Amino acid sequence: MPSTAPATALAVKPVAGNAITIRDFAFGPRVVSVKPGTTVHWSNRDSEAHTVTSDTGAFNSPVLQPGAGYSFTFTKPGTYAYHCTIHPFMTGKVVVS
Amino acid sequence: MTGNQSPHPGAGEPEITGEHGMTRRQLMRHTAWFGAAVVLTVAGGEVISHVAGDSAPAAAADSTTALRFVQVSDSHLGFKGPANLDVAATFGAAINQVNSLGFEPDFVMHSGDITHLTLASEFGQAKEMMADIKTPRVFTVPGEHDTINDRGRMYRQFFGAGTLGDGWFSFDTAGVHFISLVNTTSLDALGHLGQDQLDFVRRDVAGLSSETPIVLFSHIPLYAMYPQWGWGTSDAVTLLGMLRRFGSVTALNGHVHQVFTKTEGNVTFYSAAPTCYPLPEPGQAPAPLPVTLPAGELTSALGIRTVSFQAGTTGLALTDQRLT
Numbered sequence: 001m002p003s004t005a006p007a008t009a010l011a012v013k014p015v016a017g018n019a020i021t022i023r024d025f026a027f028g029p030r031v032v033s034v035k036p037g038t039t040v041h042w043s044n045r046d047s048e049a050h051t052v053t054s055d056t057g058a059f060n061s062p063v064l065q066p067g068a069g070y071s072f073t074f075t076k077p078g079t080y081a082y083h084c085t086i087h088p089f090m091t092g093k094v095v096v097s
Numbered sequence: 098m099t100g101n102q103s104p105h106p107g108a109g110e111p112e113i114t115g116e117h118g119m120t121r122r123q124l125m126r127h128t129a130w131f132g133a134a135v136v137l138t139v140a141g142g143e144v145i146s147h148v149a150g151d152s153a154p155a156a157a158a159d160s161t162t163a164l165r166f167v168q169v170s171d172s173h174l175g176f177k178g179p180a181n182l183d184v185a186a187t188f189g190a191a192i193n194q195v196n197s198l199g200f201e202p203d204f205v206m207h208s209g210d211i212t213h214l215t216l217a218s219e220f221g222q223a224k225e226m227m228a229d230i231k232t233p234r235v236f237t238v239p240g241e242h243d244t245i246n247d248r249g250r251m252y253r254q255f256f257g258a259g260t261l262g263d264g265w266f267s268f269d270t271a272g273v274h275f276i277s278l279v280n281t282t283s284l285d286a287l288g289h290l291g292q293d294q295l296d297f298v299r300r301d302v303a304g305l306s307s308e309t310p311i312v313l314f315s316h317i318p319l320y321a322m323y324p325q326w327g328w329g330t331s332d333a334v335t336l337l338g339m340l341r342r343f344g345s346v347t348a349l350n351g352h353v354h355q356v357f358t359k360t361e362g363n364v365t366f367y368s369a370a371p372t373c374y375p376l377p378e379p380g381q382a383p384a385p386l387p388v389t390l391p392a393g394e395l396t397s398a399l400g401i402r403t404v405s406f407q408a409g410t411t412g413l414a415l416t417d418q419r420l421t
Binding site for chain 2 (some may be wrong): 024047048055088091
């Protein structure tokens with residue numbers, strides 16, 4: 001289930017868009033907003049492998065080697081927090097509304 | 098668990114609390130009770146142990162210490178990057194240093210991030226290298242790099258013999274109770290133990306005297322070293338609450354790639370040096386990224402740790418050595 005908590009912990013204003021880049025051990029934009037039915041794409045442009053893993057199990061990428069990507073389609077409204085399981089300090093959110 | 102092999106299949110097995118082939122007997126056959134005191138001095142920023150009455154630094158084999166073991170950590174086999182161009186070589190150097198201590202440790206604990214990407218090839222290399230360690234037994238706990246996306250399934254195929262759940266276990270030797278914990282298989286932004294493991298610990302310590310020294314192993318720190326970087330365990334407070342009645346609790350971890358010590362109540366926490374590359378001190382960089390040191394300086398940030406315990410005492414003595 002997606003979290004319904006506001007993104008106050010990140011204190012980051014959502015950015016409209018469905019493209020997220022992984023660079024320098026960070027997801028950018030860190031918080032994106034999309035409409036239901038949108039496919040969000042993550043691109044690993046870092047020198048290290050990462051994952052895109054939902055905090056609640058809603059989605060989970062394989063290990064993304066440098067240059068690899070991952071996509072997920074969000075059908076239901078909610079706030080979806082995620083992290084990299086290899087580097088759990090890397091966090092982000094997708095706000096679907 | 099399947100396909101597990103002891104790193105020292107010919108050696109006598111310690112007895113571990115576990116559901117996969119081992120009972121709780123202890124490492125007694127591997128431990129010896131000696132008699133001389135070991136004292137610690139600090140020189141050049143390093144804690145150096147000496148046998149009491151002997152002016153020489155000591156790794157001496159005729160020590161009277163009841164138990165000596167070694168902690169190594171964060172080898173990241175498979176890592177490729179400028180921070181360490183040959184992680185296998187530095188891990189091999191750490192193993193050589195263990196084998197050159199002048200005594201055979203009762204066991205060696207690798208406190209996680211054995212591999213970099215949870216690959217079978219990386220685990221296989223680690224297992225092969227660890228077989229060269231001169232000790233009756235090698236124990237491990239998994240790091241988050243050992244459990245990527247599989248809750249530790251691959252890790253346990255190589256290192257899970259005799260463990261419970263995601264890989265936790267306990268054992269006793271020389272009057273010390275050791276608990277090896279897994280806090281990397283269900284983490285979010287922090288490490289996490291989970292209810293099953295907390296229940297295991299509750300049952301595990303229920304029959305122990307409060308005078309029993311307790312040693313905890315985990316990969317991620319069991320204290321809030323720097324939560325902004327995930328350097329903490331979300332439910333560690335519950336764990337430590339169960340151990341509050343014990344006079345001496347020592348928690349040894351890896352993950353942060355630097356030596357660090359903190360005492361909270363009856364618990365003293367020690368983070369270990371890695372064998373691969375250093376990370377920044379907490380908050381001293383935008384993120385905990387591998388630090389590339391000037392040529393020739395890498396080994397000064399790497400190391401091994403020797404831990405000794407004396408009969409009749411409750412505390413443990415730690416010696417952190419830089420890699421040479």
